[in-house]
Amino acid sequence: MQLVFAFKDTPVKEALKSLIDQGWMFENLEEVSQQDNAANAHNTDTSGTTGTGNSSQTTGDNAQQTGTQESNQSGEETPAANTPAQPSATANVDKLVKDGLETFIGKKLKTGSQTDFDYLNVVLRGITKTAVTYEQADLNTLSGVNHLEIDTNQSFNHNPRNNELSKIVDGNERQESRWDTWAFYGKQQDAKNYITIKIKENNEGVFVNKFNLWTRVRGYSLGPQSGKAFPTKYIKLYYSLDGTKFERVKNQDKETRDQLFTLTEAGEVSNVNNNNNTNTVEINFDPVKAKYIRFEFEAPEIEGIKGEIIPGTQERATTNYGVVGFNEVKLIKLTDSGKSKWENSNIK
Numbered sequence: 001m002q003l004v005f006a007f008k009d010t011p012v013k014e015a016l017k018s019l020i021d022q023g024w025m026f027e028n029l030e031e032v033s034q035q036d037n038a039a040n041a042h043n044t045d046t047s048g049t050t051g052t053g054n055s056s057q058t059t060g061d062n063a064q065q066t067g068t069q070e071s072n073q074s075g076e077e078t079p080a081a082n083t084p085a086q087p088s089a090t091a092n093v094d095k096l097v098k099d100g101l102e103t104f105i106g107k108k109l110k111t112g113s114q115t116d117f118d119y120l121n122v123v124l125r126g127i128t129k130t131a132v133t134y135e136q137a138d139l140n141t142l143s144g145v146n147h148l149e150i151d152t153n154q155s156f157n158h159n160p161r162n163n164e165l166s167k168i169v170d171g172n173e174r175q176e177s178r179w180d181t182w183a184f185y186g187k188q189q190d191a192k193n194y195i196t197i198k199i200k201e202n203n204e205g206v207f208v209n210k211f212n213l214w215t216r217v218r219g220y221s222l223g224p225q226s227g228k229a230f231p232t233k234y235i236k237l238y239y240s241l242d243g244t245k246f247e248r249v250k251n252q253d254k255e256t257r258d259q260l261f262t263l264t265e266a267g268e269v270s271n272v273n274n275n276n277n278t279n280t281v282e283i284n285f286d287p288v289k290a291k292y293i294r295f296e297f298e299a300p301e302i303e304g305i306k307g308e309i310i311p312g313t314q315e316r317a318t319t320n321y322g323v324v325g326f327n328e329v330k331l332i333k334l335t336d337s338g339k340s341k342w343e344n345s346n347i348k
Contacts, residue, residue, distance in 0.1 A: 001121045007250075008126040011094035015124055016104065017247070024106035024120060030092040097126040132345045138338030139210075142331040144171030147200055151243065151292065154196040158183055169197060173214050173328040175276040180325025181299050185222050186310045186317025194296040197329060198243070205241050205291040207339050210332030211283040213295070216325035217261075217269045219277035222311050223304070225322040229268040229277075230300035231261050232324045237283065239290035246294055249285040267300075278327050287334055287342050299324040 006015035013020070013029050020026070102124050107117040142148055148169040152159055158181060159165050167177045184190065199206055218229040234256050238246040254260050260281050261269045269279050301320040308317050334342060 001123060003123050003125060005125050006097045008099055009096050010250075012097055012104070012124065013094055015097055016106075016122065019106060019120075019122065021245075023108045025108065026104045026106045026122070028104070029095055031095050032090060032092060097124060099126045101125050132341050134334075134338050134341065138335055138341060140333050140335050142199060142201065142206075142208075142333055143169075143328075145169065148329070148331065149198050149200060151196040151198050154192070154194075154243070154294070156181070156192050156195055157190045165195065168195065168326050168329050171328070173276070173278070173280075175216055175219060175278060175327060178216050178325050178327045180216060180220075181321075181323050182220070182222075182325075184299070184321065185220075185225075185323050186305050186308070186315075186319060186321060188319055189299060189321055193298055194238075194294050195326075196243075196292055196294045197331070198292055199290065199331065201333070203291075205289045207287045207334040207342070208239070208290050208293060208331050209285060209287040209334060209342075211235075211237055211285070211293065211295065212280065212328075212330040212332070213283065214276075214278050214280050214327035214329075215260075216277055216327055217279050218272050220323045220325075222323060223308055223317075224302050225300075225305070228302070228322075229270075229272050230302060230322055231257050231269050231279065233257055233298040233300060234296075235260060235281075235283065236296040237285060238294040238296070239288045240292040240294070241290065243292050246292070249288055252283060252285045254281060254283050276327065287339070293331060295329070297324060 002019075004015060004019075006012075012026075016024075016026060016029075104122045104124060106120040106122055108120070110116045110118055145166070150165045150169060152165055155165055158179075160183065163179050163182075165179050168179050170177055181189070199208075213235065215231055217231045218227075220226070220228075236255060237249045237252055239249055240246045257263065257267075260283075261279055262271050264270050272279055299321045302322045303320060305317050305320045305322060309315070310317050
């Protein structure tokens with residue numbers, strides 16, 4: 001038997017993901033939901049017909065679904081004369097983690113067999129997330145080359161001599177110390193649309209819960225991007241202990257460009273540091289034990305680039321991709337006191 005902790009109301013598939021990735025198969029990870037629109041629910045309530053769902057409902061998911069279906073059927077038999085019944089849709093939805101304990105049985109083919117299975121009982125314990133207030137002593141900033149380094153083999157394939165990737169973690173937030181996608185202006189972007197940062201603190205990893213990013217959103221004198229302040233489309237954060245298997249962080253509070261930046265109606269960043277052409281953002285997420293942090297991004301697409309000659313070259317742009325750049329990254333880790341607060345608040 002294996003005990004797994006997960007936050008209440010998160011998908012069970014997500015809670016069991018590490019086991020699923022190992023080849024374990026679990027049944028009943030989805031449940032059927034009768035999804036009526038608001039108008040249909042309103043019509044049923046006001047039709048003068050009383051459904052039988054509540055009177056026949058018992059505990060358990062199946063009883064709940066049956067009660068819902070019976071109520072809908074009663075409403076459809078005698079709809080209001082002046083309001084036609086609305087169609088309803090049945091859909092499979094991810095089963096969510098509940099309070100308390102729930103058992104799932106996993107199976108996996110035995111090594112070398114096509115018919116014999118190993119079985120595993122997994123008890124999933126739902127826990128309620130509690131907000132944690134950290135003091136200054138609970139957090140520590142990881143910044144500069146003594147604490148961070150770029151894994152260039154697992155990062156965007158552009159590491160020029162003057163503006164190398166290492167400048168993102170050199171401790172200098174100013175625009176003269178930056179990396180950007182200048183060489184990919186108007187071109188198809190690298191398949192590795194991310195940058196991977198290795199934490200040099202220790203070999204076991206540290207608990208990280210904040211990601212501070214300095215984005216260079218302006219200062220690119222290139223065609224239609226000249227004088228503009230277009231940011232990355234998004235920032236998605238991942239973590240890993242071994243540098244091979246990466247998972248998304250949980251509950252990232254800012255991801256899309258409208259969450260990361262204050263934008264004008266034209267989609268430009270309005271609050272730009274005029275001295276450095278940068279914008280700074282702090283992204284929060286649930287603490288993760290990590291040796292590597294990866295951030296994924298996508299350069300802005302700007303109408304008018306595609307088809308034009310790329311400045312300084314004889315090449316014609318094949319895409320509308322502009323340039324995005326980053327000056328600096330800093331990570332915030334939990335100290336021992338911060339880690340204790342997190343564990344005591346969330347695993348009960």
